Amino acid sequence: MSSNSRTHNSIRNVLLGSFNQAVFLSLSFATKTVFISQLGIVYLGINGLFTNLFVLFSSIEFGIGIAMMYSLYKPLAENNKEKIGALYNFYRSIYRNTSIGIGITGMALFPFLKLLINTEVPVAHKELYYLLFLINAVVYNQFIYKSYLIIADQKKYLVSLYYMLFEGSVFILQIITLLEFQSYSIYLALVIFKTVFYCGFLHFKIQRVYPYVIDKKGEFSKKDKITLHKSAFNMIVYKVSEMMICGTDNIIISVILGTIYVGYYSNYEFILQGISSVVALIFASLAASVGNLFVDNDLNKKYQIFHLVQNLNLWVAGFMTTGIYLLSQSFITAWIGPSYLLSNQVLLIISLNFYLTVMRDANKMFRESAGLFDKMKRVIVLNAVLNILFSVLLGLKFGMVGVFSATVISGLLTSYPFEAYLIHRDYLRKSMKTYLIMQAKGAVLVVMSVMITGFFMGLDIGTGWGSFFFKVIIFGVISNAFYFIMLKQTDGVQFLICTGKQLILNQLSK
Known part of the structure; x- marks a missing residue:
C-alpha cells in the first residue's frame, strides 16, 4: 500500500471514527436513560459489574488481536497471500482455545456470584443474567479475530461502520423492549443477538x-510458531494487566461496598468514556505521524515533537479535567436527578485519575511507536498487582475514595514515572528535567483552571438543562481562554496558531 493510500485511510479512519462515536454516544445515552427509568439503580449496578467482568475477559482477546495485527501488517503490504492465510488460521486456532478458556473461567466464577453481587434485597434470576453475559463473551472472543484482518489492512473505518450499524440497531431495540417489557433478560439477549449477527457479517465479508x-x-x-505464541502471550499479559488497573474497580466496589454503588459510579463512568473517546480520536490522528518519526534517526527532531505533543496535552488534559470536575454533578442532576450523585470527594479523585490517564496518553503513544513494550511489561504487571492490593486495603478503610485513590497511587509509583524515564533514556536520550518541570506546570495549571473557572460558574442559576448548558458555555470560554493565555508562548500552541493561519490563507487563496 502506498504512503498516500495509508494517509488517506488514516484520515478516513479518524473522520468516520468521530462520526460513529457521536452516534454511539447519543444512542448509548438514550438507552442508559431508559434503562435507569425502567429497571433502576440495582440493575444498573449489576450491569456495570458484569460489564467490568466482560471487559476483563475481552482483554485477553484484545491482547491477541494486537499481536495479530502487528504480524499481518507486512504480509498485507506485500500482498503475500500465503503468509496472510497462514497467520489468519494460526490466530483463529488461538482464539478458539481462548474462548474455551474464557468459558471455563466464567463457569468457575459461577459459585461466587453471591459474593460478587452484594445487594440488600435479593435479585431474582442473577444466575441467568450472568450466563447471558458469559455466552456473549465466549461468542465475541470466538469470532472477533476476523475484524483484525480488516483493521490491519488499514480499513478500520469499515469495521467501525459495520459495528455501529449493528450496535445502533440493538440500542433502538433495547429502548423499545425496555419500555414495553421492563426485562433485563431481553436486554441481554439482544446483546447476544447483536454479537452473533455482527460476527456472522464479518465472516461473510x-x-x-x-x-x-x-x-x-x-x-x-x-x-x-514459538515466536508467534510468545508474542501473543506477552500481549495477553500486558493487556490483562492494563485492564486490571482500570477494570477491577467495579468488582471491588461491589464486593466491599455494595452493587448499588457500582450503579452510581456507572453514570460517571459513562461521562468519562465519552470524553475519553474524544481524547482517543485526538491521539489517533497523531499516532501515525509519531510512528513515522521513530524511523528517523534525528534525535533533536524526536525531542521537539515529543515536547510539542506534551505541551498540547497540557491543554487537552487540563481543559477536560476541569470540565469533568465542574460539570459532572450538574449534568447528572439535570439528567437523572440529585439522588444519583456521588460525593465531591469521590468526584475529585475520579477527576485526578482521569487527568493522569490523559497525561500518560502522550507518553503511551511514543512508547508504543518506539517499541518499548517488553521493557514496560513487568512494570505494568506490578502496577496491576499494587492497584488491586491498594484498592482492597483503602476501599475497606475509605470506601469509594479509597478504591479510586488506589489507582492513582499505584500508577504514580510505577507506570507513570517509569514510562517517561524509558522514553527519555532509550529513545530521546535527553534529561527528564524539562519533562518534570512541564508535569509540575501542568498540575499547577489544572488547579488554577478549576479555581478560576469554578469562580465564574459559581452563580446559582438552577439545576435543569438550561443551567447546565449555561455552565458549559462559561466553562468552555473561561477554561480555554485561561489555557491559551498560559500556554500561548509554547511550541505546541504556536504550532496550532501557525496551522490555523495556514488553513485560513489556503481557503482565502482559492
Whole structure:
C-alpha cells in the first residue's frame, strides 16, 4: 500500500471514527436513560459489574488481536497471500482455545456470584443474567479475530461502520423492549443477538474480500510458531494487566461496598468514556505521524515533537479535567436527578485519575511507536498487582475514595514515572528535567483552571438543562481562554496558531 493510500485511510479512519462515536454516544445515552427509568439503580449496578467482568475477559482477546495485527501488517503490504492465510488460521486456532478458556473461567466464577453481587434485597434470576453475559463473551472472543484482518489492512473505518450499524440497531431495540417489557433478560439477549449477527457479517465479508485466507492454510516452522505464541502471550499479559488497573474497580466496589454503588459510579463512568473517546480520536490522528518519526534517526527532531505533543496535552488534559470536575454533578442532576450523585470527594479523585490517564496518553503513544513494550511489561504487571492490593486495603478503610485513590497511587509509583524515564533514556536520550518541570506546570495549571473557572460558574442559576448548558458555555470560554493565555508562548500552541493561519490563507487563496 502506498504512503498516500495509508494517509488517506488514516484520515478516513479518524473522520468516520468521530462520526460513529457521536452516534454511539447519543444512542448509548438514550438507552442508559431508559434503562435507569425502567429497571433502576440495582440493575444498573449489576450491569456495570458484569460489564467490568466482560471487559476483563475481552482483554485477553484484545491482547491477541494486537499481536495479530502487528504480524499481518507486512504480509498485507506485500500482498503475500500465503503468509496472510497462514497467520489468519494460526490466530483463529488461538482464539478458539481462548474462548474455551474464557468459558471455563466464567463457569468457575459461577459459585461466587453471591459474593460478587452484594445487594440488600435479593435479585431474582442473577444466575441467568450472568450466563447471558458469559455466552456473549465466549461468542465475541470466538469470532472477533476476523475484524483484525480488516483493521490491519488499514480499513478500520469499515469495521467501525459495520459495528455501529449493528450496535445502533440493538440500542433502538433495547429502548423499545425496555419500555414495553421492563426485562433485563431481553436486554441481554439482544446483546447476544447483536454479537452473533455482527460476527456472522464479518465472516461473510472475509469470505468475499479475502477468500484466500480460507483456502491457504499455510504452515509455520516450529521456530516461527514459538515466536508467534510468545508474542501473543506477552500481549495477553500486558493487556490483562492494563485492564486490571482500570477494570477491577467495579468488582471491588461491589464486593466491599455494595452493587448499588457500582450503579452510581456507572453514570460517571459513562461521562468519562465519552470524553475519553474524544481524547482517543485526538491521539489517533497523531499516532501515525509519531510512528513515522521513530524511523528517523534525528534525535533533536524526536525531542521537539515529543515536547510539542506534551505541551498540547497540557491543554487537552487540563481543559477536560476541569470540565469533568465542574460539570459532572450538574449534568447528572439535570439528567437523572440529585439522588444519583456521588460525593465531591469521590468526584475529585475520579477527576485526578482521569487527568493522569490523559497525561500518560502522550507518553503511551511514543512508547508504543518506539517499541518499548517488553521493557514496560513487568512494570505494568506490578502496577496491576499494587492497584488491586491498594484498592482492597483503602476501599475497606475509605470506601469509594479509597478504591479510586488506589489507582492513582499505584500508577504514580510505577507506570507513570517509569514510562517517561524509558522514553527519555532509550529513545530521546535527553534529561527528564524539562519533562518534570512541564508535569509540575501542568498540575499547577489544572488547579488554577478549576479555581478560576469554578469562580465564574459559581452563580446559582438552577439545576435543569438550561443551567447546565449555561455552565458549559462559561466553562468552555473561561477554561480555554485561561489555557491559551498560559500556554500561548509554547511550541505546541504556536504550532496550532501557525496551522490555523495556514488553513485560513489556503481557503482565502482559492
